[in-house]
Amino acid sequence: RWPLPGARDSQxxxxxxxxxIRRGKxxxxxxDDGQVLLIHLGMSGSMRIHxxxxxxxxHDHIMLTVDAPDGGHRYIVLNDPRRFGWVDLFAEDDMAxxxxxxxxxxxxxxxxxxxxxxRAVFANRKSPVKNALLDQRLIAGxxxxxxxxxxxxxxxxxxxxxxxxxxxRAEKLANAIVTVLRAAIAEGGTSLRDHxxxxxxxxxxxxxxxxxxxxxxxxxxxxxPIRTIVQSGRSSFYCPVCQR
DNA sequence: CGGCATCCCTGGGAGC
DNA sequence: TGCTCCCAGGGATGCC
Numbered sequence: 001r002w003p004l005p006g007a008r009d010s011q012x013x014x015x016x017x018x019x020x021i022r023r024g025k026x027x028x029x030x031x032d033d034g035q036v037l038l039i040h041l042g043m044s045g046s047m048r049i050h051x052x053x054x055x056x057x058x059h060d061h062i063m064l065t066v067d068a069p070d071g072g073h074r075y076i077v078l079n080d081p082r083r084f085g086w087v088d089l090f091a092e093d094d095m096a097x098x099x100x101x102x103x104x105x106x107x108x109x110x111x112x113x114x115x116x117x118x119r120a121v122f123a124n125r126k127s128p129v130k131n132a133l134l135d136q137r138l139i140a141g142x143x144x145x146x147x148x149x150x151x152x153x154x155x156x157x158x159x160x161x162x163x164x165x166x167x168x169r170a171e172k173l174a175n176a177i178v179t180v181l182r183a184a185i186a187e188g189g190t191s192l193r194d195h196x197x198x199x200x201x202x203x204x205x206x207x208x209x210x211x212x213x214x215x216x217x218x219x220x221x222x223x224x225p226i227r228t229i230v231q232s233g234r235s236s237f238y239c240p241v242c243q244r
Numbered sequence: 245c246g247g248c249a250t251c252c253c254t255g256g257g258a259g260c
Numbered sequence: 261t262g263c264t265c266c267c268a269g270g271g272a273t274g275c276c
Contacts, residue, residue, distance in 0.1 A: 001252075001272095025270080043269045044254075059254080082253045084270060100271095127247065136271080143269055192269065193256075232248065235268085 001042070001086040011035065011089060017066065024104050024140035034092045038100070042084030044194040050075040062087065081194065105139045108177050113139065115170040122162040122170070129165060130158035130231050133177075142177065145190050145212045148237050150176040152211045157243040158236040159229070183208065211237040 016032040027047070029037040039047065053075050056063065061083075064076040078087070090098060105121065106112035121138040122129070132138055133147040142150070151158050153176035156169055165173065189195050189203030192213075196202055210220050215228040219239040228237050 040270080042253095042271085045269095080253095081255070082268090082270095084253070086271095125246085131247085134270090145269065190269075195269070233250085234270090 001083055012037065012064070023101060023107070024136055025143070026101065028095075030092055036090055036092050036095055038088040038090070038098075039078065040085050040087075040100075042080060042082060042086070044082040045078065045080035045085035046194060046196045047198055048077050048079070048196065048200055049198040050077065059083075076198075103137045105135075105137055107140055108142065108181055113174065113178075115167065115174040118170040118174055119165065119167060122165050125162035127162055128158055128231055129156060129160045129162045129173075130234075130236050132162035134232075134234065139177070141181075144234050145192075145209070146177070146180050146184060148212045149184075149210060150180045152238060152243060153180060155243055157240075158231060158238050160244070211239065213237065 012031065012035070015035070017037075018030045018032065020027055020029045022028070025040055027039040027041075029039070031037070039045075041047070051072070051074065053065075053073075054063075054077060056077075057079065059081045060077050060079045062078040066074050066076065068074050078085075088098075088100070095101060106117060118139075122132055125132055130147055130151060133142050133150065134144065136142075148158070150173065154169065154172040156165070156173060184190060184203070184205040187203055187205035187208065188197050188201055190205040190209070191202035192206060211226050214226045215237060216225050218224065219226055219242055222239065222241050224239055224241045226237055227240050228235055230236070
């Protein structure tokens with residue numbers, strides 16, 4: 001998405017990667033010499049790991065050739081048709097102050113996430129709760145699909161002001177977020193188009209979506225047609241009866 | 245600071 | 261079949 005002024009492939013040549021970690025929607029790959037390779041897949045990006053050297057295809061931007069423990073090689077390819085994703089390479093010591101990471105909220109599947117956290121960061125906020133869920137500074141890692149699905153599960157209208165979320169609603173919302181994310185991960189993600197797992201498998205959570213992409217179709221709970229509205233430029237899908 | 249519109253980019257599907 | 265238009269999983273940026 002933007003150039004890497006300081007980064008050269010030679011900075012990674014011969015290095016070993018430690019176990020990669022995920023933070024929000026970022027993949028972080030630390031090296032044995034104190035660097036971190038950061039990757040964000042944007043809307044259309046994917047990373048695939050090939051057993052044999054692949055021919056580079058359209059929109060393949062980066063290929064990492066790595067030695068594998070079995071003595072062979074693996075080829076990690078970053079593909080991103082829309083180029084909304086980005087890559088950075090920086091010193092591990094700078095991670096805490098990294099512009100893209102420093103302000104990120106807690107992991108919804110981590111210990112710091114709770115109904116109390118939701119109440120604290122939503123308090124006095126006038127924006128719709130849907131917008132607040134997409135704000136990575138409040139909670140990390142929730143995207144448009146899972147925001148819609150979690151709000152449906154919690155019975156909360158996406159239009160409700162974030163600041164009006166009571167303790168009871170916060171409890172339902174926290175549980176819904178965790179449940180939806182765990183279920184989606186278990187299904188390998190939501191493959192609307194571009195998403196694939198590293199082995200190339202698609203994700204099947206698309207078959208379990210209750211509101212996202214279902215405008216006009218009956219609510220799975222009450223049969224009322226699912227409604228769609230635009231909030232800060234993103235589509236929200238919800239049941240006007242079940243979600244208040 | 246909060247909130248909103250705009251922009252980045254390609255490609256698939258709908259409609260004609 | 262081919263054209264145009266609209267829309268899409270994200271988020272930085274700039275404006276009020």
